[in-house]
Amino acid sequence: MRRPSTRDQLLATGLKVLHARGFHATGVQDIAEAADVPKASFYSHFPSKEAFGADVLGRYWERRASHAAAILGDETRPPMDRLRTYFEGKTSPPPDAPFDKGCMIGNFSAELAGSSRLVRDRLATVFAAWGTLLARCIRDAQADGTLRPDLDPDETAAFLIDAFEGAVLRTKVDRDGAALARFRSVVFSLILV
Structure with a gap:
């Protein structure tokens, strides 16, 4: 098996470290x-810690995007089933979850959006792509008559992302999954009906 490149090794490690500790609490060293790897290797592959953070965020999203697309785009299943499966997977943590990391998308939004145009732009791209995946599935559910037609798919998708990220942030405070359970309950009893 081929050993990952230094750049890939830095990104994979950075994803773990930045997700666990946060951007500002983690130094290049x-x-x-x-x-x-030697610290000099970092700067051979990334012009700055900010650029590195944007690339780590991109890698984090790529993994989540492929998972989301596999579920939300699976046209062999009814669209409401896809939406429910997607959100149940995101809101059903294991019983021993520590609830200390949150979601890197939400974490970077809170920590870097005000100070880094590069990361803010990457976050905007992530939110747009995520919204597109959800909105497409919402449209499919409306088209087959299983979801009420009065919802604007793009606005609903954006709201679902906003509410989900808020629930994940709350889990970091409460150190339990109650906010995720509330999110799921409200979404599937009042919104996606």
Whole structure:
């Protein structure tokens, strides 16, 4: 098996470290040490920590996007089933979950959106792509008559993302999954009906 490139090793390690500790609490030296590479190697592959953070966020989203697309775009299943499966998967943490990491998309939104145009632009791209995946499935549910037609698919998708990210943020405060359970209950009893 081929060993990952130094760049890939830094990104994979950075994803773990930045997700666990946050962007500002993690230095380049921390990332290089965790990746077991010299600090100079970091700057051979990334012009700045900010650019690195944007690339890590991109990698984080790529993994989530492929998972979301596989569920939400599976046209062999009814669209409401796809939406329910997608959100049940995102809101059903394991019983021993520590609830300390949250979602990197929400974390970076809170931590970097005000100070980094590069990360803010990457976040905007992520939110737009995520919204497109959800809105497409919402339209499919409206087209087959299983979801009320008065909902604007794009606005509803954006609201679902906003509410989900807020629920994930709340889990970091409460250290339990109650906010995720509330999100799921409200969404499927009042909105996606």
